[in-house]
Amino acid sequence: MTTEILTNGTSDETIWRPHVTVATIVPRQGRFLLVEENIRGDRLFNQPAGHLEAGESLAEAAVRETLEETGWEVTLDCLVGVHQWVNRQSDRHFVRFTFAATPCMHHASRPLDVGIERIHWLGRQEIAALGDRLRSPLILSSIDAWLGGQRLPLTAVQSAAGPT
Template sequence: MTAVQDPRWTPHVTVATVVVRDGRLLLVEERIDGRDVLNQPAGHLEPGESLAAAAVRETLEETGWTVRLSAFIGVYQWTAPDGTAFLRFAFAAAPVEHDPARPLDAGILRALWMTPAELQASAARLRSPLVWEVVADYLGGQRHPLSLLKETA
């Protein structure tokens, strides 16, 4: 049976980046609704922006790290408890350069490097279940060529 959709329904399109250095993952600690949570560098796609450019931009704005995308991990769909729908496009990236003097986005408390075990042990602090799902797929070797994503002008 097909569900009837509200024609005004529009999911939030977001990007997230898994950045690994020396076996540690680059994460952000951010304050959401009075709670300190962990997330990948992530954020919303802006008008006129490609998914890849959004991932690089969000990583820089939230962590001060310039990164080079290396692969596309996958697309993830999630509905938050408040009913907000998200489509997350996740990328793998290598760190290139860090600017410690760069101010971080509002709400970001700090960028930090964690091992996968440390992140998994912090499951109660994850912003959404997508954070670990994306990391688990990355750790499991899920990688797709960046050419999988097509942008038509």
């Protein structure tokens, strides 16, 4: 068990907390925007994705991560789903909010996040063929959910300010 000191000075005995992440499915002309990442020397493929940061909504995080990792400004269209996944290699637990978005403008000269080697537009079969080079199984399952018509309104995820 670990003890975390909270901002109000009390302690909170914690055993486990999942990583809250966002990902964005960005379709264009039958292809999907992916990033090729260098993860500890391995080249892996992922959707634009990352961790929720303090003070931002889930939707803001998805838009920010997409821009930082790909140089693409996007407009969110819907929530595709909320997925829970355990990376068995690292024993890290994730709760991921996957959005779908429309690409609006590409900033080709914008530097990409550290570790991002390049961006790709790939079809579903090309993505499936990457196999173990996909960073998680959520990439293909969320694309398949989107292709199958799974769409939730953005209002399904709401952000409320806490007490002031």
